[in-house]
Amino acid sequence: MSDQPYLEAIGVSKYYETVAALRDVTIRVHPGEVVCLLGDNGAGKSTLIQILSGVVQPDTGTVRIGGRDVRLASPNDAMAQGIATVFQDLAVVPMMSVYRNFFLGREPSIGWGPFQRFDQARAMQIAEKELADLGVTIDDVRRPIGTLSGGQRQSVAVARAVHFGAKVLILDEPTSALGVKQAEMVLENVRRARDRGIGVVLITHNVHHAYPIGDTFVVLFLGRQLRSLKKAELTELQLMNLMTGRDEGAQPSSSR
C-alpha cells in the first residue's frame, strides 16, 4: 500500500431536490488497499459509488485522481482514468460465451482492412489466463456466461476490469446474492486483485465479509459519514455495532 491515494472524494455532497443523499463524505483509496463501504439501505452508499464511477457529479466537494482534481463526467470518463465499477447486474450477456463477454466492446482484432476479424484464439487465451490469475477455474471459456454460477460471473467481471487496466475497482454488493462458498470465492478474487496493487472499494452490508478483507472501513448512516477507521482501530464487534447504530460514539466523526 503506498502513501499517495489513487482515488479520493473529499467532502462530497449530493442533493436530490432538497434532500441530502450524501453530505460531506470523504473517502480515500490507496493502491493495494481494500476500502469497505458499509451502511444500511439508504445510507448513501450507492450515491457515493455513483460519484466515484462518474454516473453522477457531486454538488459540493472534489474528486481527485492521483492527487489532481478531476471531474468524472461519465462512466467512460472514469473508466479511462482507471476507475472500474462492477455493478450488481454485471453488464454481461447471458447467452454469449465467457470470452466474448470478457472482451465485449473491446475485441482484439487480427487481419487487415475488410478482412479484419475478432481474434478469438487470442481472446480465449487471454481470458483463460486472466481468470486463472485471479484464481477462477472455468472449464471452458466458450461456455455461455449464463451457465456459470453467480460467483463465477462476478469473478469474470472482476477479471475483465483488471485486464483492462483498472487501478481502482468498485464492487457493488458483490457477495449479497451469493452462498457462503461463492462469496468466499469472490473475496479471494478481491484479495488477489489487491495483491496486484489494485485499490478496491467494496460495498457491502455484511460485516463478516468486510472485516477479514478490509484495510479501511467507511461507515455511512443517512447520508453522513459515521466513521472512517483503520482495521487496527476497531474489532469486528465494534464494526458491527457501528453499522447497526448501537455504538455509543455513533455520531459523525470529526476527524476526517
Added chain:
Amino acid sequence: MPSQSDTSRKSSGARTSLRALLTRPESTAIAGTIAVFVFFAIFTGSAGFLSLAMTRNYLEVAATIGIIAAPITLLLVAGEFDLSVGSTVAASQVLTSYLIVHAHWFPVFAILTTFVVAVLIGLGNAYLVVKTRLPSFIITLATLFIVRGATQGALRMLTGTSIVNGVRAAAAHSPAVWLFSTPVGPFQVSLFWWVLITALCAWVLQKTSFGNWILATGGNQAAAVRTGIPVETVKTILFVTTAVAAALVGVLDIFAINQGDANSAVGREFEVVTAAVIGGALITGGYGSPVGTFFGALLFGMVDQGFFFTPLPDVWFMSFLGIMLLLAVLINNYTRNLALKPARRS
C-alpha cells in the same frame, strides 16, 4: 490431486463439446432438411422430386427466401424485426423494371437507383425504430403497408397496370445484368448469391467484432450500452443490409421471371422469419445462426416444391409448413435451454 483434477477437467471438457455440438443452433435445421429430403426422395422420388429440374426449382425458391433470411437472422439476433421486406422486394422489382422498360434507363443505373432506394427504406426503418424506441414489429408493419401501397399506386399512376413486362428484352446486351441474370451451369445465379450472402453473414456474426456487438445488442442491450457498443449504429446497419438484400431479390426476380410485379412477394416477410426460426434464431434476440437459416430456407424450398408431388391436395401445404415450424421451434427451444442450462456442479 492435480492428476485427478486434470482428468475431471478433461472429461468435463469432452462432455461440454459433445453437448455443444448437439445444441448448436443449426443442428435442428440440418437434421430437418435431411429428413424432409429423404421423405420426399422416398415417397415422391419416382414422381420427379430427384430430377434436376425439380432440384433447380426448390433451390430457386429457397434462394429467394434465403438471401433475405440471412441478414434477417442478424437483425433478429440484434433483437429487431423487419416486416417490410416483402414490400421492398416488390418495390425493387417495379422500380428497376419500370426504369429499364418504360424510362429506358441503362440497366446499371436502374439497378443502382433501386439499391439506393432500398438503403433509404432501411434507413427509414432504422431511424424510426431507434428514435421512437417502439417495437420494430409495429414500425415495419407500417412501412410494409406504406411501401406496398406506394409501389402499387405509383405504377398504376404511371402505366395504369400493376405489372411491367419485357424486362429481358429491354435489358439485353447490357453487361451490367450478367451478375443478376446469367445462369451458372444448370442453376440460377440466385443460388450463388444465396450461398455468398449466407457465408458473409455467418462470418460477420461468428468471426468479427461487429458480430459480437450484434449478439450483445440483442442479448442484453443495457449491458451492450454500458460496455460502449453503439447499439443504434448496429441496428441501423442491419436494417439497411436487410433492405438491400430484399432489393437484390427484387432485381434477381425480374430477370428470372421477366417482369416486375407490384403484387409480388406478399407474405415473404413471414417466409424469411420462418426460415430463420427453423434455423435456430430466437425471436427475442441474442441467438441465431445464418447457417441454420440457410438450411431453414432450403427446407422451406423443398417442402414448397416437393409438396406438389404428394397425393395430398396442395391446399394443405400451409398446414404442413406450420407443423414443420412448430416442430422445429419446440426442438430448438429444448436444445437451446439445454445449451444455456447452468452446468451441474457441487
